[in-house]
C-alpha cells in the first residue's frame with residue numbers, strides 16, 4: 001500500500017473534474033431535466049395542484065427539485081461502469097497506489113460538481129419565484145443535507161457501476177430513477193394517494209429529503225400523515241444519509257480494492 | 262545481470278465455473294527479452310496477464326515477477342510492472358496530455374514532474390501534434406499508442422501488453438513494434454500476447470503457444486518456424502498438375518481449392534525460395550497465375566501442433 005493515498009485521491013479527483021470541464025453539455029443535461037420540470041410542473045400542472053396552507057406551488061416544488069438533482073446515482077454509476085468495462089479500473093488497480101483512494105477522490109470531485117449544479121438550480125428557482133424564508137444558518141443546513149444526500153448517491157452509483165461493469169447496461173438503468181422520485185411528495189403532496197401507496201411515498205427517502213429542505217428553507221410542506229421520517233425530516237434525512245453511506249462506502253471501497261477471485 | 266527469470270509462471274490454474282481459462286500454464290522470461298504468448302480467442306492469454314498484474318487471484322500454481330509472488334507480495338509486483346490491457350485504458354473524454362499527466366500524478370511524479378514527463382513522452386512517440394485534442398478525436402492507432410505509452414509513464418522493469426496491435430493497420434502496428442523494441446533496448450523485459458504469428462516472429466526472443474490454458478509449444482521464432490515451416494500458395498490453370506508438382510516439392514499432401522483454382526502446401530524446408538518454387542512448377546509444365554510463400558496462419562499452426570482447429 002502506498003503511503004500517499006491523498007495524492008492518489010487528488011489525482012483521481014482531478015481526472016473527474018477535468019472530464020467535466022470538457023463537457024459543458026453534460027452539465028446542461030444534468031440541469032435540463034429539472035428546468036423542464038420547473039416549467040412543466042410550475043406553470044402547466046402547478047395551477048391545478050393544491051398546496052397545503054395555500055402556499056405557492058413553485059415554492060413547494062423547487063426544494064423537491066434540489067433533491068432530484070442531489071439524490072441521483074446515475075452519473076457516477078454510468079461513469080464507474082464505463083471505467084470498469086474499459087480498462088481504466090484494471091489499470092488503476094495495477095498501479096502501486098492506494099486502491100481505496102480512487103473512489104474517495106472521485107466522490108469528492110462529484111460533490112464539487114454537485115454543489116455547482118445545486119447553485120445553478122437555485123438561480124432557476126429564484127427566477128420562477130422561489131425564495132428562502134429563513135436565515136443563513138438553516139439555509140446552510142439545507143445545503144449540508146443536500147451535499148450529504150448527493151455524496152450518498154455517488155457512492156451508491158459507484159458501487160452499482162462496479163457491479164454492473166458495462167456502460168450500456170448502466171445507461172439503460174437510468175430510467176428507473178425518475179419513477180422512484182415521482183413516487184414521493186416531491187411533485188405533489190401525498191394526501192390524495194390510496195393509503196398503501198401513500199405509505200410507500202411517505203417513507204420514500206426522496207420525501208424525507210424534500211421535507212427537510214422545505215422545513216429548513218421555510219417553504220410550504222406537505223402533511224406528514226403520521227409517517228415517522230416526515231415528522232422529523234431533518235433527523236430522518238441525516239439518518240438516511242448515514243445509513244446509506246455506512247453501507248455503500250465500505251461495499252464500494254472493498255469492491256474497488258479487491259483482487260478478483 | 263542475474264540468470265534468474267524475471268517472470269516465472271508455474272502450473273498456473275484459473276477456472277471460471279467449468280471453463281479452465283488457465284490449466285497449468287508454465288512460462289519463464291529472461292531479463293531484457295521479449296516473450297510472445299501466442300494463442301487463439303479464449304486460450305487464456307488475458308487471464309495470464311491479469312494474474313501477473315495482480316488483478317486476479319489464481320486457483321493454483323505460482324506466478325512471480327522479479328521474485329515477488331503475485332499473491333503474497335502484490336505491492337512489490339505492482340512496483341515492478343507496467344500494464345497495457347486488452348481494452349484501452351485511456352480516457353476518451355480527456356486530451357492525450359491530460360491522460361498522461363493524471364497518471365504521472367497518481368504515480369507521485371508531482372504536478373511539475375508529471376507535466377514534464379507527459380511532454381517528453383508525447384514528443385518522443387510522435388503524439389505531440391494531437392496532444393491537446395480530446396482522445397476521442399484520435400485515430401485507433403494513435404489511441405493504442407497512447408495506451409501503450411501510458412503503461413510506462415514511470416518506467417518499470419517488466420511490461421505486460423495484452424494484444425497491443427490487434428485491430429490496427431500495418432503502419433500503426435509497425436509503430437507499436439518500434440516502441441516495444443526501443444523499450445527492450447533500454448533494458449525492459451516484455452511479455453506480450455498476440456494472435457499473429459508474424460508479430461511473434463518480428464518481436465519475440467521466445468514464443469509460447471498456448472491453447473486451452475496451457476502451453477503447447479515453446480521456443481525461439483526460428484525453432485517455431487522449423488516446426489511449422491512455411492506454406493506455398495499458388496493459383497493455376499491446371500490444379501491437378503499443380504497439386505502433383507507441389508506435393509513432390511513440399512513433401513506433404515497439398516490442399517486443393519478447385520473453384521478458385523488454388524493449391525496450398527506446407528513445407529518444413531525453411532530454405533525454400535520463391536524462384537525455386539516457380540522454376541519447379543515451370544519445369545513440371547504448370548502455368549502459374551500467382552504464387553506466394555507465407556507463414557502459416559495461427560489456425561494452420563494449431564492444426565499442425567494440436568491436431569485440432571483453433
Ligand SMILES: Nc1ncnc2c1ncn2[C@@H]1O[C@H](COP(=O)(O)OP(=O)(O)OP(=O)(O)O)[C@@H](O)[C@H]1O
Nearest residue numbers: 277280281282300301302303304305306307308309
Ligand atoms: N471473468 C470471467 N468470467 C467467466 N469466464 C471468463 C472470465 N474471464 C475469462 N473467462 C473465460 O476464460 C477463457 C479464457 O479467457 P481469456 O480472456 O483469458 O482468453 P484470451 O486468450 O485472452 O482470448 P482473446 O483472444 O479473445 O482475448 C475464455 O473461455 C473466457 O470466456
Ligand SMILES: [Mg+2]
Nearest residue numbers: 306307308347
Ligand atoms: Mg484476451
